[in-house]
Amino acid sequence: MRFDIITVLPGLLESPFAHSILQRAQKKGLAEIVVHNLRDYSTHKQKSVDDYPYGGGSGMVMGIEPFASCIEKLRKEREYDELIFLTPDGETLKQTIANELSSKKNIILLCGHYKGIDQRIRDLFVTREISIGDYVLSGGELPAAVLVDAIVRLLPGVLNDETSALSDSFQGELLDAPVYTRPADWNGHKVPDILLSGHEAKIAEWRYDQALERTRIRRPDLLK
Ligand code: ADE
Numbered sequence: 226m227r228f229d230i231i232t233v234l235p236g237l238l239e240s241p242f243a244h245s246i247l248q249r250a251q252k253k254g255l256a257e258i259v260v261h262n263l264r265d266y267s268t269h270k271q272k273s274v275d276d277y278p279y280g281g282g283s284g285m286v287m288g289i290e291p292f293a294s295c296i297e298k299l300r301k302e303r304e305y306d307e308l309i310f311l312t313p314d315g316e317t318l319k320q321t322i323a324n325e326l327s328s329k330k331n332i333i334l335l336c337g338h339y340k341g342i343d344q345r346i347r348d349l350f351v352t353r354e355i356s357i358g359d360y361v362l363s364g365g366e367l368p369a370a371v372l373v374d375a376i377v378r379l380l381p382g383v384l385n386d387e388t389s390a391l392s393d394s395f396q397g398e399l400l401d402a403p404v405y406t407r408p409a410d411w412n413g414h415k416v417p418d419i420l421l422s423g424h425e426a427k428i429a430e431w432r433y434d435q436a437l438e439r440t441r442i443r444r445p446d447l448l449k
Pocket of ligand 1: 311312313355356357358359360361362363364365368
């Protein structure tokens, strides 16, 4: 699967994709993540990509031209399944959205900044608008990294244990049960006996009960 991310801050996206699962997915050829500097598509001397809003008001607005030429260049090279704009007024990211997007082949992600982007970019090019939560960040770069991570870990072959993405919290309707590792006793704080018992069926039952209880307390909305 290929992601093309369009941003004015490419440096902000270097580290998130250079480690761990995302790095391995790229090395294995399962994910290709290409970051494009929007300023390279500006025709201004200063490489500016924003301008004053028509009608007045505070803040600068990112203009249509650099986005349009970057998108058009990419579209000449391959077909895209979605062109996603990361924005706090988009639909809230859920596991189901990540699942759905993980079946796509090529996706473009637009990262906005300043006061916003010219509405015509959204009207003419964007196929989907996604928010990562009800709070406002300085730009769409961190949300883009979050979205790519949520999708790439679902791609077949990315996780060592193929079942582990399926057993994540939110994949079923329950949150995960608590997990423990050695030592079995840390300063008197003990791991639940059942997990040391070796009794697989009883452990599975305990985990289910714990998951149900945790979901009931933390996220009762998931049980409805
Ligand atoms: N850009 C700024 N804040 C955002 C958010 N919460 N989700 C997606 N994009 C954003």
